[in-house]
Amino acid sequence: MRYITILLLAICILMPSTAWSGKYKLEHNAIATIELPKPVLSSDFSIEKVLSERRSVRSYTDEPVTLKEVSQLLWSAYGITYTREGLPDFIRGGFKTAPSAGARYPLEIYLVAGNVKGLLPGIYWYVPEGHVIHRLTDGDVRSDLMAACLSQKFAGDAPVSIVWSAVYERCTEKYGERGRERYVCMDLGHSAQNVYLQCGSLGLGTCAIGAFSDDALKKLIGMTEEEVPLYVMPVGRLPREHKK
Numbered sequence: 001m002r003y004i005t006i007l008l009l010a011i012c013i014l015m016p017s018t019a020w021s022g023k024y025k026l027e028h029n030a031i032a033t034i035e036l037p038k039p040v041l042s043s044d045f046s047i048e049k050v051l052s053e054r055r056s057v058r059s060y061t062d063e064p065v066t067l068k069e070v071s072q073l074l075w076s077a078y079g080i081t082y083t084r085e086g087l088p089d090f091i092r093g094g095f096k097t098a099p100s101a102g103a104r105y106p107l108e109i110y111l112v113a114g115n116v117k118g119l120l121p122g123i124y125w126y127v128p129e130g131h132v133i134h135r136l137t138d139g140d141v142r143s144d145l146m147a148a149c150l151s152q153k154f155a156g157d158a159p160v161s162i163v164w165s166a167v168y169e170r171c172t173e174k175y176g177e178r179g180r181e182r183y184v185c186m187d188l189g190h191s192a193q194n195v196y197l198q199c200g201s202l203g204l205g206t207c208a209i210g211a212f213s214d215d216a217l218k219k220l221i222g223m224t225e226e227e228v229p230l231y232v233m234p235v236g237r238l239p240r241e242h243k244k
């Protein structure tokens with residue numbers, strides 16, 4: 001009887017983490033995994049200068065961006081900045097560069113790479129744990145991205161775009177409708193603003209895109225059923241007229 005009680009107790013303790021795993025860890029078939037260069041943690045650019053100069057930029061030069069820059073941008077969006085043993089599953093590896101209501105971290109981040117030095121064109125999925133990207137599909141799909149973004153030209157021109165989705169359930173299971181109506185998009189804004197500011201400090205240009213076809217973007221990226229596509233940020237080198 002004592003053993004049965006212990007067994008039942010163990011099952012009760014283990015049950016939630018098993019049930020959570022699908023929600024917190026997405027499954028994607030990856031062709032390859034690329035370890036990103038370590039992010040740089042200092043710069044000569046002050047936060048005040050970046051804030052005062054930040055603008056949405058919708059035209060870029062034809063030059064590629066580098067893998068180092070891509071690494072820095074993804075880290076700014078959702079990189080892990082603090083971790084320790086025993087954190088709950090929903091934190092997914094650690095606390096990140098962007099704040100998140102209840103540390104539920106509902107966001108997922110993808111990269112549409114077309115012209116990145118040191119990276120094959122394709123669609124990549126960023127995993128903050130380990131600071132890696134998984135290549136999900138090969139090929140330059142920037143014209144498809146532009147079509148999904150209601151033909152906004154700069155989405156097709158930019159050497160690279162960052163795409164956000166959210167798994168709302170990570171947030172709503174704790175906060176219900178308040179999580180759906182407020183917190184997920186607040187989290188998104190924090191992460192996206194980090195990218196705006198990181199672009200400023202790297203001398204790159206970007207512009208947030210909220211106008212796109214949900215179905216087309218979701219299909220293009222290969223998002224899972226539970227994800228909702230939320231934002232696209234094309235990134236490229238500043239043309240002469242934007243340089244200070």
Ligand SMILES: Cc1cc2nc3c(=O)[nH]c(=O)nc-3n(C[C@H](O)[C@H](O)[C@H](O)COP(=O)(O)O)c2cc1C
Nearest residue numbers: 054055056057058149152154207208209210211212
């Ligand atoms: C939620 C959101 C959605 C946006 N969607 C688009 C978009 O689809 N296309 C676009 O060109 N700009 C888009 N923008 C950029 C705004 O047009 C831009 O931020 C605004 O004109 C202010 O300019 P600034 O960012 O240079 O200060 C979006 C901005 C936000 C915050």
